[in-house]
Amino acid sequence: MPEQPSATLPPRSVLDAFGVRGIPEPLTGGQGRSVRVGGAVLKPAEGTEGESEWAASVFERLPRGAGFRVPRPLRSAGGDAVVEGWTAAEFTDGRPGPSRQWPGVVATGRAFHAALRELPRPTFLDRRTHPWAVADRVAWGEEEAVVVPELAGPFARLLSLRRPVEATAQIVHGDLTGNVLFAPGQDPVVIDFSPYWRPPLYAEAVIIGDGLLWYEPAPGLLVGGGGDPRWRQMLIRALIFRLVARSGLVGPSWRAGEKEAARFLAATEAVEHGAYKGPARP
Known part of the structure; x- marks a missing residue:
């Protein structure tokens, strides 16, 4: 990270x-x-x-x-x-996930998003220009972006895999992976709220995409979304989101060799073929 x-x-x-x-x-x-x-x-x-x-x-x-x-x-x-x-x-004290807590992070996200379901869309979302907001719009085809050369290959591959998908949007937490705390005998704690107006299934896909990119994949990590046929498209958008945000944060002068590109390529192949075949960390 x-x-x-x-x-x-x-x-x-x-x-x-x-x-x-x-x-x-x-x-x-x-x-x-x-x-x-x-x-x-x-x-x-x-x-x-x-x-x-x-x-x-x-x-x-x-x-x-x-x-x-x-x-x-x-x-x-x-x-x-x-x-x-x-x-x-x-x-609020607690041990952060997601390692050994993937099901708990996902379940907490579902409960949290259920409680947010009726919130109206806030207007400040239209004014955000930080790298994560830009990356979110790129992931959903609402904006275009040019990424650093090291990530251009996996970016092009992910765009080629993206297809139109319909899902109801609402307020979601777009960065749950490391922002759920666990303590024995208590409900998990959601921290560092990062609001986006997207389908809850997409927010769940960001969790799993993060697992493929930066953590040792747990068995069955790609199996998510409750069997929803839109799951793969949500994962593709989640990886685009992280890739474009990473590129925007590091800037055009960044050089990371082949490691970062390999990380995103391995995750992309996992989503494309349904099986993880490479290390999540360099």
Whole structure:
């Protein structure tokens, strides 16, 4: 996986606004920007204007006991979910998946998406231009992209395999793979909400695609989607999503030799032929 940047620490004024006390401790995982302070986790607000406030309001309304948990968002005394560019939520302990927890990650995603089914599409999705948003649109044929030379081969192959597919879209978490925490005797915790307007089956395919790309494949990892005939097309889009995002993040001067291309080629062949024949990691 890409190397994580060093975390920036929130200033004292932010801690005071959210009413948290303690010494900031950078957390591993995600993009390496989360910081634990006492019983809270703070991270820079992400996305376009209004996205963090929207996400906090969604988490505040989600039901309890529905097969998953979410960290309770913290607000300032004035009711703001964002203070000086920072958000805060309660700290929830647990061991992150997906290794040895693939069925649990998938099941948690299904329960989470069932709870989001009736949410309307937020307008901020149209304003996002970060690499993951661009890659998502490319995966669904809504935008075109040129990728770095190392990834051009697998990209062209994936595009040749993509076919039209119909499925109902809703709000989904587009990056569940490493963002579900497991603790004995408790429902799993969904963290680092990355909202997209796509079919839940696609979000599930992103989990499995990530497994093929960056983890040792578990037996039967390609078997998913509950037997849905659209499953293969969802996997193809999931791999396009990750490939284009990777290319957009590293930029045109990046050189990774053959390892990264081999990673995507092996995953593409697995989806095309229904069997994994290469290493998930170089």
